[in-house]
Amino acid sequence: MKETAQVLREKGLKVTPQRIAVYNMLLHSTEHPNAETIYRTLEATNPTMSLATVYKTLDFFKHLGLVQELNVGEGSARYDAQVHCHPHTVCTVCGCVSDLYNDELTDLHKKLSKPLDFEVACEQLILYGKCAACKKAEEEA
């Protein structure tokens, strides 16, 4: 794995502890945190971190293609360091948001039999429903 500092430098960003912290957190997390969650998590190890910096940092990352913004219909946006297009699942019971790795549901626009009257740059598929854990818990109740 490439060093976070090097990735940032290659993108033309100055390397700061705050940026490294945000990017590392996103790389090593599967929960798709929102800005507030990122801030609260990093506060412990980066006492001077501010929420405004998290927002500014995420905005830089987003425009440089280092992270993907994900909006599942909550008040706030979530962020994902997996930047290739891939579907997400949202559990309407526990609220968890997960990456879904499924070839049949990926790159859908490239598999069409007829071209669309729309030039697709990227696609976002969100499946709403019940995650395995919540379904199991319900059956046992």
Next chain:
Amino acid sequence: MKETAQVLREKGLKVTPQRIAVYNMLLHSTEHPNAETIYRTLEATNPTMSLATVYKTLDFFKHLGLVQELNVGEGSARYDAQVHCHPHTVCTVCGCVSDLYNDELTDLHKKLSKPLDFEVACEQLILYGKCAACKKAEEEA
């Protein structure tokens, strides 16, 4: 087409001019307006309409399944009276949001060869890219 008043009554809602106006606007619009746009449009014909009422009304409609909330990553939510699951296109040039009628991109989770470890209730597919009009304008420039 069923009368809007009757639809509301069947859902157990009191029929008010505000609710009829909001629902009719969504039924006859293809632009997927947000609350602010709905409010500004209806202000002309319903002078006493308030933005809070638009929000409350949309919330009722959403929970009763009369409208669908759509979040394409702007600050605000858009609304669609087409409540069956269907894909949407978002033009990153002009910002227009359109319904896409394409069987290959509809009910995707029902067409999987293997079941997922997730019980899908509904799906939302958003294609980001360039709409036909913007592509044409660009080629002519």
Next chain:
DNA sequence: GTCTCTGCAAAAACTTTGCAAAGTG
């Protein structure tokens, strides 16, 4: 040393809430 980034606080944007007056059935 230059130029960018951070952190704070204030502001902006979007949405929700409480309550009195008005409207619906």
Next chain:
DNA sequence: CACTTTGCAAAGTTTTTGCAGAGAC
């Protein structure tokens, strides 16, 4: 008439902005 809905204003959330001091290169 009983009960819900509206409209207003105020508050709550989430995100953005401006600017002085700190930090990266």
